[in-house]
Amino acid sequence: MNNLPELSGRQNPDGGWPYGRGSSWTEPTVYALLALVSKGEVSSFAVSRALEWLKASQRPDGGWSPRRPVEESTWVTALVLLLPASMLTQFNTPAAVSWLLAKTGRESGWVHRLRSAMISGQVQGRVPDGWPWFPDTAAWVAPTSIAILALRKAFQRDPRHQIHDRVQDGQEFLMSRVCADGGWNHGSTKALGYDGPSYPETTGLALAALKGLQPGRLARGIERAEQHLETSRSLEAASWLQLGLLAQNRRPLEAPSLPVSPQRSYGTQEAALAVIAQQALRGRNVLED
């Protein structure tokens, strides 16, 4: 994988990482940190600068925004909570967990359900709570999966029922969004009655978040993930599929078979996820440690 960027060479002077070039964003900064941690680099200058950047970026409500000019805490708060417990001590982590616990998809709120019931004349049953990308919008597969991974780690540090229940509810949300082919897409399984196909990257991500669910419930999802991994030409998708299959105790394809196109450059996130997946295959899974 020669054309993958060297992560430390991409770090911005302010300590964060860009997606490709340019300003620092929370998401690539966290993935770069996780990749460095997965390789055992926990106390380097690059790591401490990144943690400083994240510390300065935490918002008064406890969350993080995608990047500094954005005046909203969003799903990336869950990403930050994936960092090792030793690093989270630098932030106001209890506030971040509280922020995450308080967020749900807009569609599961009582205002929306009441409005829907009045329009349709049908009372909808309780919808499992997932997480949105952006506040006051609907819940989707990817942010829900990341939130579950984050809260599972939070539960190891702080075994509260509230955290456990949200993880379980989030997993039920994911199970309510299984596509007809057994995998997951962004979260819209049907449009006007037509089945939507699953995507490889979200199938892997959902399987990672569904670790611990009764194996029988995930047989089709695992099968679909293995099919996706055989055909996917996307490095990021392959990385998530590997992580998802590992979470389900399957031994996926080894790193050298990952699809890296010589035609194009790769971003921080793709490179970092490839490192995270490779290290997980070697027994060090930073998403679960």
Added chain:
Amino acid sequence: MLGASAALAISSCARRPASPRPLVSIVRHPAYDQGLYDSVRRLLLDHKLNVRGKRVVLKPNLVEFDSATTINTHPLLVHAALEAFRSLGAAEVRIAEGPGHRRITLDLADAAGYFQIVPSFDGVFTDLNLDEITPRRLKRPVSKLRTVYFPNTVLGCDLLVSMPKLKTHHWAGATLSMKNLFGLLPGGVYGWPKNILHWAGINESIADLYAAFPNTFALVDGIDGMEGNGPIQGTPKHAGVLVAGDNLPAVDATCCRIMGIDPLRIGYLRMSAGAEALAEHNINQAAEAPRAVRTDFQLLPGFQSIRLGGA
């Protein structure tokens, strides 16, 4: 909706004074072949676009990993436009897109054939989902949007060229050059999908995005479109046309007539331009007339009411 303290209002959004009868060209082009390069260049010359020394952004519609269907704008048309604007003296021509569902944009572009068709594609492409951003306060929004983060690549261009595919849409009726502007919102801020637009009102958001970008041109890929359950799961439909013009509602209204759809029944068109401006006699149709190339696109059962009469 968003903090507006640091936001700049879009001050230059006074749209160019609308021509009484905006020019919309319909050119027959039966296939994705080398002749596209000449057709697109002549189309742009017909519209007397002055792009010398200007920064041009081409915004195709990239939606899904599937080169076998007609979901995405064909890369040969985008490359033809790139070459045509360069030949007209543009200082810079970039291709830019922010897909709504799939977040690995370069993989998507690769699967759609862009790397194969456009030389050095990586160097001329901007992923609008991950671009640098600036907050902008919308002036007189009709949707619930107030301040929106936009990618600097599109805020900084002199001409934004919307290059959609001719497709039906299972929410909006038809997705054309105006709906294509959804891709301007950065997924890095709003997520995948950009669900904030749905809660703010789909038709209203389309109208607001159109109002936010005054210097636009549309070049519609109508060679092979999509009918039925578009924009992703529909069926390929050959129409064999390119449609172009600098008045996006007029272009989209023309595309609707080609597809056998009544443009007055498309909410965002009515909202943006009004019924009178969308009337066929108020559009200067160059080359072919819509009825000469009309080929009715299949509509989902719930959309039969938007069918244009007189087939």
